[in-house]
Amino acid sequence: MSGPGPHNLDRVPDQDGYLIINGDGAVMASSGDLENDERVAGILMNMVRLASRIKINPDKPETFKRLSVVFDDFMYVATISSSKVYVSKRRHNPQEPVLA
Template sequence: MTTAALTAGLERIPDQLGYLVISEDGVLASAGELENDEHTASVMMQMVRTASRFMLSGSVDVPFKRMSVIMDDFVYTVTVSAQKVFVVKRQQNQREPVNV
């Protein structure tokens, strides 16, 4: 699979600051603030492995398809598909509290 096929559409995600495409073999593609970010890739893979251990009893499905890691200024959106992990770093759109 070509890099263009792996990353198709990732550049068009609104407010994205960077992305990683990861497999068990390592980083397959990266761009923006996550370009060549092996440390973040390693941390995200460990989080996916940990979350994957939480299987519901009797379930054969993958326990999740998407995970969000919310920080003060940005969000990592992690999607697992076809034995690949797609991580997109997006600008956090803080909403002002509503006063009633």
């Protein structure tokens, strides 16, 4: 099986790990918290498949470019490129809203 090639996912700021998943749901590359995490990969693939059926713009058959799942302290950010799903797990430090 060929590798995913250069991706520079390890340079994403505030990152705790990444996954690269192919169209069959197999993990092609991983690191950090997500190293060989096939459970998270399977859930995120299900989510990507479901999300691709949701129309964002009612006028055009356009689907999402980025899927974020935001928890209190971290988030998963996923995108699709050349039939592969790239997932990054990032620390989430929500800023307090500025009250004018």
